[in-house]
Amino acid sequence: MADQDFRWGVLGCGVIANEMAQALQADGRHLAGVANRTLPKAEAFAERYGVETVYPSFEAMISDPAIDAVYITTPHNTHINYLRQALAAKKHVLCEKAITLNSEELDEALALAEENGVVLMDAMTIFHMPLYRELLRRLDTGEFGEVNVVTLNFGSYKDYDERNRFFNVNLAGGALLDIGVYALSLARLFVPGELVQLKSIMGQAPTGVDERSAIIAQSEEGQLVSATLTLRSKQPKRAMVSCDKCYIEVMEYPRADEAKIVWTETGEVELVQCGERPRALAYEMADLERAVEDPAYGNQLMAWTCDVMDTMTKLRREWRFFYPEEAEIRAALEAEEV
Missing domain, CATH: 3.40.50.720 (NAD(P)-binding Rossmann-like Domain)
Incomplete structure (x- = not known):
């Protein structure tokens, strides 16, 4: 390797x-x-x-x-x-x-x-783990049918501290760039093309960073994506990819090395194991x-x-949430709106 x-x-x-x-x-x-x-x-x-x-x-x-x-x-x-x-x-x-x-x-x-x-x-x-390479290979053969819906959760409980990087706007804090990037990256793997329709709700921490959000999106080809993120409540890192012929469930998806496939017609459960979680950085x-x-x-x-960065940029601009380093971008966008 x-x-x-x-x-x-x-x-x-x-x-x-x-x-x-x-x-x-x-x-x-x-x-x-x-x-x-x-x-x-x-x-x-x-x-x-x-x-x-x-x-x-x-x-x-x-x-x-x-x-x-x-x-x-x-x-x-x-x-x-x-x-x-x-x-x-x-x-x-x-x-x-x-x-x-x-x-x-x-x-x-x-x-x-x-x-x-x-x-x-x-x-x-997520872009480098062998498990996802194997799932994409099988998806490309048509074995799973078309992807229709991708549902994602990622929640961590962080004690609120305005100096902590998770909540500090001067350290680019917030849920989207820290944990939401995983959810949107997994969605991008299984949904062809960029997400073109975005709807979201964002809740702010007292420091102004995005503490929690709910995101719903649709791809160019009509697949739906939903993601729920929070820095103040523990949630399982759970991904569900729903296809014509099965659904694929992945737990702890940022570095996953196994997935569960449940086949629609028979209810049979298949466990797929590929790669090794501790080798994530080696990959x-x-x-x-x-x-x-x-x-x-x-x-x-x-x-x-x-594509993932474009989606995150669009979301934060809809939220009117900018980091200090983005002052010029913010001023230019606000000038266009006048």
């Missing part, structure tokens, strides 16, 4: 960075470099995982020709600045979700990747390495990302 000569660096030392280092270790590999806002934390991380080089800054890491690709694991609102630097330095980039704040930022990043001849990929686990990195050799493969994955 993995290219032993491909040298990875990581920006950040949080939960995702730790999982990335562990994923490489499981494949008999090690991170080539790490950079973090605080050097002591990067040094401790490097000692824990046998990272070859600790860089004093992100700029130092991306200027090193020994690094082939970087994984950006910092908060959403920092992504575009790091993407600009990494892509301009001709590094391949795997960027944690949500890959950018909005469609304008994503378009800019994709243009930079094309200009510099490198791969930009979304670290959205992401393997897909970026594959895309370096096969750009068309990477382009397909990023087409899904673009």
Whole structure:
């Protein structure tokens, strides 16, 4: 699966960075470099995982020709600045979700990747897990019939704290970019084309971020999608894909490795198991390495990302919810409405 000569660096030392280092270790590999806002934390991380080089800054890491690709694991609102630097330095980039704040930022990043001849990929686990590849393969054969409805739930209980990134508007907080992106990404896999009709209700936290929402949408071909999101109530991470001949139920769908298929005609229940949940980040990195050799493969994955980002951008603009970094966009849209 993995290219032993491909040298990875990581920006950040949080939960995702730790999982990335562990994923490489499981494949008999090690991170080539790490950079973090605080050097002591990067040094401790490097000692824990046998990272070859600790860089004093992100700029130092991306200027090193020994690094082939970087994984950006910092908060959403920092992504575009790091993407600009990494892509301009001709590094391949795997960027944690949500890959950018909005469609304008994503378009800019994709243009930079094309200009510099490198791969930009979304670290959205759903696009990389083998289970979904297998389900899509069977869907494409016609085995399930047509998809008609996709229903999604994702709820987490977070203690309200205005300083916490989940509720802090200055850290791009809110349910949509943090958990809703998973729901909409799964919907995009099973529903052909962009969601063209969107209806939604959003409830705000005291800080102004989207704390909860209900979303109903329809695709160009008429499939319905519904999603319920909340940061203040525990819900099962449950996806239901309803087709002509069966329904497919996936629990814990962000990193799922099994699904239940219930066949309409007989009521028979089939369990599908594919991939391994703990290898989620290994699949992401393997897909970026594959895309370096096969750009068309990477382009397909990023087409899904673009559609999801377009949907999230439309939703937030209907909600009139903008982050501080979007002040110019907000002013331009409000000027058009006058």
